[in-house]
Amino acid sequence: MINTQLDTTLERYQAAIKSLDSSNIEVEQILGVFHARDAVQLALKEPKHIPSSSLNKLILSDAELRKKAEAITKVIQAETWENWRESIHPAAEAWWWRLESIAPHPWDNWDWLWKILSLASWATNISFLVNIATRFLSGGGVGFIGVAAVAVPSILTLLQASSETTKFGEEGFTKLFDKKIPILGKKIPKQYHQETKLGLNLLTSGFLISFWFCLPEISHLYNRNGLDNFDKGNFGSAEQDYQRAISLNADNTDAHYNLGNLYEEWQQIDKAKQEYQIAIGGDSAEPYNNLGRLYIKDKKYPEAAALLTQGLNFTKNPDFKKPEIKYSLFKNLGWVRLQQARYDEAILHLKTAIDISEKPENSKYIPNSGVAHCLMAQVLEKQKAPSTQALSSWKKCVDLGSITNPDEDGWLYLAHQKLHKK
Structure with a gap:
């Protein structure tokens, strides 16, 4: 039996489509087409036999409407489609009321390029994440800053990668974009x-790149935290902070120097030397002084003298404001010359160190200047100077020395013996 109602609605539908002139389409014509298609859909639900010829007409008409989708969407704004659907409440299968999702957009022609750039972007993001996470982990633990820096971008990057490589991820992003964005107040077309x-990929990349460039500053932050822990006697925490600072920035010479200082405190001399050797690459005199002193103990006098002389070059800068380092460099250089039997040079350097320590403004920086006097006493005895001069230096060695200094322990014992004998 022929479905007369369906044929009638199909004819109206075909006529409405033909009335669409791609060069001059009006909104009323588009609504007429959609209304006619609604009538066809309603007729299809009638419990009657539908001839194949009628179905073929419908299929061809729908194909014709889809061809005109691009021209139609140029007339109707994205917001208008949403308003229409809110007013009509079309059924889920009424695809013609969602024609803008079918019509190709000029920007869609570039989707292949955006997809390639997105893939390249999230691949770059993963590389940065691996690099950053590895640095934090190699420093003895991620820490709060590391968790914050790695976790959030990792989740975003994985979600973005999923949206490009899996159907589930792509559908998830599509659903997200189909919701109104609070900031924009509308959906993303x-x-x-x-x-x-x-x-979104580029924003994540920007964050990771910015964070990566901030790693040296974060390294300095950990180094300063290590100094605080060291001053409080929390040596284990200090070591972890220094190691983390170095893992974030291998060229952080301050952290290398401070770690060497900690290892020397623990009497791990070989580790201390290694850290001091790396720290020498910086612009500080301290590692030259400390490494030079350790070389003196190893009886590597020429190497020690070279390091100490290089360290003194930093003190020639008018902006150098560390009298305790300058004192220590001259004192250690005097020690080297004593061991090399170059007594005149030793006296010159030790006298300079003593003069620095005796300046009133330097007293708070150099509370213990006994070492220089202990060395001076030994040099005077080697030179066969009058005994009163040597005794005076031995006395100052005792008065100003500290038994807690491992370098002074033996000299203080010797000074007491000398004074007791006289």
């Missing part, structure tokens, strides 16, 4: 989905 994904 379908033609801009790929561009939005790229934008």
Whole structure:
């Protein structure tokens, strides 16, 4: 039996489509087409036999409407489609009321490029994440800053990668974009989905690159925290902070120097030397002084003298404001010359060190200047100077020395013996 109602609605539908002039389409014509298609859909639900010829007409008409989708979407704004659907409440299968999702958009022609750039972007993000996470982990633990820096970008990057490589991820992002964005107050149009994904990838890349460039500053932060822990006697925490600072920035010479200082405190001399040797690459005199002193103990006098002389070059800078380092460099250089039997040079350097320590403004920086006097006493005895001069230096060695200094322990014992004998 022929479905007369379906044929009638199909004819109206075909006529409405033909009335669409691609060069001058009006909104009323588009609504007429949609209304006619609604009538066809309603007629299809009638419990009657539908001839194959009628179905073929419908299929061809729908194909014709889809061809005109691009021209129609140029007339109807994205917000208008949403308003229409809110007013009509079309059924889920009424695809013609969602024609803008079918019509190709000029921006869609570039989706292949945006997709390639998105893939390249999230691959770059993963590389940065691996690099950053490895640095934090190699420093003895991620820590709060590391968790914050790695976890959030990792989740975003994985979600973005999933949206490009899996159907589930792509559908998830599509559902997300189909919701109104609170900031924008509207949905993101379908033609801009790929561009939005790229934008999110690039934002994540920007964050990771910025964070990566901030690693040296974060390294200094850990180094300062290590100094605080060292001053409080929390040596284990200090070591972890220094190691983390170095893992974030291998060229942080301050952290290498401070770690060497800690190892020397623990009498791990070989480790201390290694850290001091790396720290020498910086612009500080301290590692030259400390490494030079350790070389003196190893009887590597020429190497020690070279290091101490290089360290003194930093003190020639008018901005150098560390009298305790300058004192220590001259004192250690005097020690080297004593061991090399170059007594005149030894006296010159030790006298300079003593003069620095005796300046009133330097007293708070150099509370213990006994070492220089202990060395001076030994040099005077080697030179066969009058005994009163040597005794005076031995006395100052005792008065100003400290038994807690491992370098002075033996000299203080010797000074007491000398004074007791006289």
